Amino acid sequence: xxxxxxxxxxxxxxxxxxxxxxxxxxxxxxxxxxxxxxxxxxxxxxxxxxxxxxxxxxxxxxxxxxxxxxxxxxxxxxxxxxxxxxxxxxxxxxxxxxxxxxxxxxxxxxxxxxxxxxxxxxxxxxxxxxxxxxxxxxxxxxxxxxxxxxxxxxxxxxxxxxxxxxxxxxxxxxxxxxxxxxxxxxxxxx
Amino acid sequence: xxxxxxxxxxxxxxxxxxxxxxxxxxxxxxxxxxxxxxxxxxxxxxxxxxxxxxxxxxxxxxxxxxxxxxxxxxxxxxxxxxxxxxxxxxxxxxxxxxxxxxxxxxxxxxxxxxxxxxxxxxxxxxxxxxxxxxxxxxxxxxxxxxxxxxxxxxxxxxxxxxxxxxxxxxxxxxxxxxxxxxxxxxxxxxxxxxxxxxxxxxxxxxxxxxxxxxxxxxxxxxxxxxxxxx
Numbered sequence: 001x002x003x004x005x006x007x008x009x010x011x012x013x014x015x016x017x018x019x020x021x022x023x024x025x026x027x028x029x030x031x032x033x034x035x036x037x038x039x040x041x042x043x044x045x046x047x048x049x050x051x052x053x054x055x056x057x058x059x060x061x062x063x064x065x066x067x068x069x070x071x072x073x074x075x076x077x078x079x080x081x082x083x084x085x086x087x088x089x090x091x092x093x094x095x096x097x098x099x100x101x102x103x104x105x106x107x108x109x110x111x112x113x114x115x116x117x118x119x120x121x122x123x124x125x126x127x128x129x130x131x132x133x134x135x136x137x138x139x140x141x142x143x144x145x146x147x148x149x150x151x152x153x154x155x156x157x158x159x160x161x162x163x164x165x166x167x168x169x170x171x172x173x174x175x176x177x178x179x180x181x182x183x184x185x186x187x188x189x190x
Numbered sequence: 191x192x193x194x195x196x197x198x199x200x201x202x203x204x205x206x207x208x209x210x211x212x213x214x215x216x217x218x219x220x221x222x223x224x225x226x227x228x229x230x231x232x233x234x235x236x237x238x239x240x241x242x243x244x245x246x247x248x249x250x251x252x253x254x255x256x257x258x259x260x261x262x263x264x265x266x267x268x269x270x271x272x273x274x275x276x277x278x279x280x281x282x283x284x285x286x287x288x289x290x291x292x293x294x295x296x297x298x299x300x301x302x303x304x305x306x307x308x309x310x311x312x313x314x315x316x317x318x319x320x321x322x323x324x325x326x327x328x329x330x331x332x333x334x335x336x337x338x339x340x341x342x343x344x345x346x347x348x349x350x351x352x353x354x355x356x357x358x359x360x361x362x363x364x365x366x367x368x369x370x371x372x373x374x375x376x377x378x379x380x381x382x383x384x385x386x387x388x389x390x391x392x393x394x395x396x397x398x399x400x401x402x403x404x405x406x407x408x409x410x411x412x413x414x415x416x417x418x419x420x
Binding site: 009011012014017018020023041042043044046047048050051054062122132134135136137138139148149152 | 221222225226228229231237238241243244250252253255256257258276303305307308309310311313339360382384385404409413414417420
């Protein structure tokens, strides 16, 4: 999805409507590097993007249904009243301001925050994608994002945020290789 | 409780499907063609003839120098002196209309955001006659499920589904932003509609044909999606 999306972006690597490009965007008319792109050209990338998108949506819906039905969301979703102090304490511990880690459940407050934000970015990337895919038939969705060109900004921003999340995730796994085993097996069964 | 799908099984399955995804390009193009058919199906379900594209305020009009205009000829196509628009295919009264005749028909105007397949948008006002009005005048057959648009721009053409063609905002435009259409935007007459991407909106029109079967298009034949709905 990311590769074909960047190939589509390369056809008009600017943000903002024609004659009114956004001044704050530093990469106006800079196409993403070719190694990041997928699909060969605009039409090929569009076919891949709009084909795979269905699987992303399908996957996401199944995931959300499972999370809600199993009650698993209680363990993973960041609930501000419950998790804020734990997240702050954990952050302080990572920064070596605090000597001992706060008591943690299966996931700590920071992990829950990361988890929840990734789900949120995933939902927004799908909705903003639909808004720029069908800005006339789904005009109300496009209007919710503040119009077609703003929805494009949101769509690209979600990609950037998801990329940051993935890189951070990989770095942390690289720093603690043993966590890979727990991720694959699901950890100790309770 | 024993779990039916464990993480281990899921990851194994993922690894297997990734291996499949690295398959030959024939399987990939079959997959993409199937998904394009599916997407067209969804597009048609989503489309409604009574849903109008919202009109942005005049403050959002794009400066004309910033509104891109494309053609495939080597140089700007200009209409021949004896230009007229032929309406044909399965219609009761095949017709030829001059520009003056088109201008005497009921005029429609709209301020619309244009969506290009490349990702840019731009706003302009368009003036012309509804294609549904012309379809009624020439008596287009009920069997006409497609409409083909031809041009004098080096054979540039496209074909639409009948539902989008008869949308109230689908017009044969001879005016832009309050004056006659300039050659760079398809003079003397072009197809314009907010419900399709830019490449479906054929400029420099010569012929409109109501057809029982589907035909292609300049970009569609090279791989752009045929439906091109917005």
